[in-house]
Amino acid sequence: MYAYGGRRTKAQQDAATVEIGYALVSALFAAGVLFGAVAGPALLFDLPRLLSLVLLRLGTAVAPVVFTARVISVLVRFRKAGQPSHPGRTNPDS
Template sequence: MGERRTQAERDAMTVEIGYALVSSAVLAGLTFAAASAPALLLFDLGRTARTVVLGLATAAAVLAFAARVVHVLWRFPRREGRRLGGPAPAPDRADRSGSADSVT
């Protein structure tokens, strides 16, 4: 817990967070448009139905935004390629053969 991150690790995390937020915002916008446009443009809805459609489209966009942020940041590699509580990274090819001298 007392380990300090290098500047490169901090920069990589900043870029990853920015990517997660931008791609999530784009996905949320597309989700909102896809969920609301057909109902609002193709059908003549009453005020209540229009409010319900916009509410559902907003809820779908928020859910898509949150899911995308979590998905992108969860996949971001942690220190030494391991996640907290995750499996250890696979050994390289030489380690699996049992001998560092053998080459396949």
């Protein structure tokens, strides 16, 4: 909650909120795509019962893992990156 010995600025709070939203949306997308890739054939085609069941369970088991891993990786990367001292400037000496 505190950064550099003081309270967070409104800009820092907004940046954290946007990053959390991005992490959740991108994780949901990644998990959905993975579930569709793994379990999709079982839902679209007439496969043998055992194979269909395995694909559905595998997709259901892997999707939450991917969701969690994506959220954690985005938020850890955001925390390590920090905020630029001069937004919009690419050269620190400018």
